[in-house]
Amino acid sequence: MRFMPLSAELPFGHGRRFLGNANRFVDALLGGWEYSGLLHIRSGARFDVTASDGTTLNNGQNNRADRVGNGQLSHPTVAQWFDTSAFVVHSTAMTYGNAGINPLHSDGQQQLDSSLSKTFSLTERHKIEFRTDVFNTFNHPNFAAPDATVGDGAEGQVSSTSVDNRRLQFSLRYSF
Numbered sequence: 643m644r645f646m647p648l649s650a651e652l653p654f655g656h657g658r659r660f661l662g663n664a665n666r667f668v669d670a671l672l673g674g675w676e677y678s679g680l681l682h683i684r685s686g687a688r689f690d691v692t693a694s695d696g697t698t699l700n701n702g703q704n705n706r707a708d709r710v711g712n713g714q715l716s717h718p719t720v721a722q723w724f725d726t727s728a729f730v731v732h733s734t735a736m737t738y739g740n741a742g743i744n745p746l747h748s749d750g751q752q753q754l755d756s757s758l759s760k761t762f763s764l765t766e767r768h769k770i771e772f773r774t775d776v777f778n779t780f781n782h783p784n785f786a787a788p789d790a791t792v793g794d795g796a797e798g799q800v801s802s803t804s805v806d807n808r809r810l811q812f813s814l815r816y817s818f
Contacts (some may be wrong), residue, residue: 649732653720675760679779687787688744691724691780693731694793706739707792713746720800721793723748723788731793747784753805767814771815 653659655673664673677757698705711728718724724746732739759773784805 646681646683648681649677651676665711672763675758677756677758679756680752682751682753682755686747686750687750689787690744691729691741691746691790693739693791694791699758704791705732706741706743707738709741709745714812720785722798723785723800724790724798726792726798729792729797732791746790749800749804749815750784751784751804752782753777754782754786767818769817771813773813773815775811777811778805778807 651658652675654661655664656662656669656764658673661668661672687702688698691709704739706727708731709728711725713724713728715725727758729741730799754764756776756781758776759771761769761771763769782805783803785800786802786804788798788800791797
């Protein structure tokens with residue numbers, strides 16, 4: 643997992659590149675804004691492929707499927723994340739399937755969380771900070787692991803995301 647923090651003063655307002663000669667009203671409104679963000683990048687998590695035959699291994703756990711092919715697709719979709727024909731229900735009672743532990747990867751995660759803020763000085767001691775936080779700024783879909791139970795009719799299908807959709811949060815802080 644990698645986190646990359648970002649932070650910068652925007653180049654607008656008095657003494658800056660853009661609107662450097664703006665009047666006091668325009669400078670008070672558009673100048674002095676700060677941007678910060680956090681970029682999350684993570685590869686996909688590994689997951690098990692199990693069998694739906696309802697049998698356990700006499701230890702309370704569901705059995706893994708038998709792997710008869712690679713299972714990875716070059717262009718996975720939410721309707722078929724892995725090659726379901728590469729896994730079959732294990733047929734021998736009380737023995738493990740040969741699929742191995744966590745043979746496949748789910749979708750990776752790319753998410754940018756952003757913040758835009760400005761502090762307005764009312765007097766020397768009194769200030770108001772306005773802040774907008776945007777979580778999952780670009781509303782990028784990060785898919786959760788697919789259904790990985792062979793024989794249940796939905797195997798290979800992704801039905802949810804691992805990160806919430808874009809969310810906005812506004813705040814106002816008064817300092818004195």
